[in-house]
Amino acid sequence: MMFSVAGIVCDARLVAGVLVRNSLRSPPDANRAVSSFHLPCFRAGEQEKLSSTNSSTATNGTNSTKLDLGFYLGVYGGLTAATILFGFVRNLLLFSVLVKAAQSLHNSMFNAILRAPVRFFDINPIGRVLNRFSKDIGQVDSMLPWTFTDFIQVFLQILGVIAVAASVIPWILIPVLPLLGLFLFLRRYFLQTSRDVKRLESTTRSPVFSHLSSSLQGLWTIRAFGAEERFQNAFDAHQNLHSEAFFLFLTTSRWFAVRLDGMCSVFVTITTFGCLLLRDQLDAGSVGLALSYAVTLMGMFQWGVRQSAEVENMMTSVERVMEYTELESEAPWETKKRPPPGWPSKGLVTFDGVSFSYSNDSPPVLHGLQAMFQPQEKVGIVGRTGAGKSSLVSALFRLAEPQGKIYIDGVVTSDLGLHDLRQKMSIIPQDPMLFTGSMRKNLDPFNQHSDEELWNALREVQLKSVVEELPGKLETVLAESGSNFSVGQRQLVCLARAILRRNRILIIDEATANVDPR
Numbered sequence: 001m002m003f004s005v006a007g008i009v010c011d012a013r014l015v016a017g018v019l020v021r022n023s024l025r026s027p028p029d030a031n032r033a034v035s036s037f038h039l040p041c042f043r044a045g046e047q048e049k050l051s052s053t054n055s056s057t058a059t060n061g062t063n064s065t066k067l068d069l070g071f072y073l074g075v076y077g078g079l080t081a082a083t084i085l086f087g088f089v090r091n092l093l094l095f096s097v098l099v100k101a102a103q104s105l106h107n108s109m110f111n112a113i114l115r116a117p118v119r120f121f122d123i124n125p126i127g128r129v130l131n132r133f134s135k136d137i138g139q140v141d142s143m144l145p146w147t148f149t150d151f152i153q154v155f156l157q158i159l160g161v162i163a164v165a166a167s168v169i170p171w172i173l174i175p176v177l178p179l180l181g182l183f184l185f186l187r188r189y190f191l192q193t194s195r196d197v198k199r200l201e202s203t204t205r206s207p208v209f210s211h212l213s214s215s216l217q218g219l220w221t222i223r224a225f226g227a228e229e230r231f232q233n234a235f236d237a238h239q240n241l242h243s244e245a246f247f248l249f250l251t252t253s254r255w256f257a258v259r260l261d262g263m264c265s266v267f268v269t270i271t272t273f274g275c276l277l278l279r280d281q282l283d284a285g286s287v288g289l290a291l292s293y294a295v296t297l298m299g300m301f302q303w304g305v306r307q308s309a310e311v312e313n314m315m316t317s318v319e320r321v322m323e324y325t326e327l328e329s330e331a332p333w334e335t336k337k338r339p340p341p342g343w344p345s346k347g348l349v350t351f352d353g354v355s356f357s358y359s360n361d362s363p364p365v366l367h368g369l370q371a372m373f374q375p376q377e378k379v380g381i382v383g384r385t386g387a388g389k390s391s392l393v394s395a396l397f398r399l400a401e402p403q404g405k406i407y408i409d410g411v412v413t414s415d416l417g418l419h420d421l422r423q424k425m426s427i428i429p430q431d432p433m434l435f436t437g438s439m440r441k442n443l444d445p446f447n448q449h450s451d452e453e454l455w456n457a458l459r460e461v462q463l464k465s466v467v468e469e470l471p472g473k474l475e476t477v478l479a480e481s482g483s484n485f486s487v488g489q490r491q492l493v494c495l496a497r498a499i500l501r502r503n504r505i506l507i508i509d510e511a512t513a514n515v516d517p518r
Contacts, residue, residue: 207242271294352405
């Protein structure tokens, strides 16, 4: 034994000498030399200590079995590998499920928005819709999976710590159970306010998006009238209101955290004084285990309760997304009853006792309308503002379902799908609408016409020379909403699009108001 220890000391001195000389020379592989000499000495020393302990224990007769270091290292390595494998599989399964759920929610909400009636977009600002697709979907996609995973992991760790602590020191469960009940009561009390504050924060965020969107759309008008300061003040007011709600949400979370910290301190204090009272019955190891588990357990309790509250708050975003997935839809786009081939061949439009309102709870705009428009007639509808001119067009396109019957060439329009009905009529609105894409896609979105037909339509509206001067001609990509064209040119593009459709029914809503005079 003395010889072995002396050998280790001599080796260590030899290593020290080598290290001193090497440090004077400072070779590039000095760290490698330290590792190559230090690790064998450390391993030899540890094995010597283990063999000494085992031999002395065997001599005393208390334990005749020597420790198998390889066995315990193998068990430890196996447990580590199993933990890594289980964690990888858990994260893979959990995130795959959560990502599919988030994708399903997004697609359901997007489909519901596409199927929503036009009235929905009239009464809901665009910022409110963008808020659901940006902030709420972002919470569901990114924050909710991480928070939920963290909560599950902490919950399982709490169960494991309680099981180990109870098996060693059962009396530690005495303060755990009442504090657990107090935790749950405090969590329930906190969530009653936190959920409402979170909804308030989400609601006050929508006006910020709406104001920003409308300001960007009317930026030229704002600058022309010098209204920048007024719009900036309005934006600051919306932002301040949202900041107040967001700060209120943060303060409620801090209120909850402070009380959890106080309860954790109380538990650690109780455990410490309990160890002092039972010092005659506990050894030093049990006391250390009790105190370490008390600190660990209450820290986990605190974090677990806070994460569970965060999951509850983030579920508000799921609730807001689910609200949009259940929106009222328009009539079916396609039905089993299809129009006859070549319909409409004449363009005879008949209104038979048509009453129209934009929603069920709003008064009717049209009352028992009786009218007939003969084929190849040009009919002008005049009236003061609010007389129902646009409502007549809305009833014809079924933007809301009218009462009564509308016939086109003897076919009841309410029996047809919306796609079959609307694609057989053309409209040139007062405010022209162009889409981001090439000029070809704006004129012929379904690729039903040749280049010659496109150029002929542009020639009829006197836009051919303008398009020929573009770098890509028909393949030129238009800016958002066609902003690289004037309003009059955009109106002419819509007119050319209607000419290409060659529908029997053409509706013009003051289309010449923005067209440049020739």
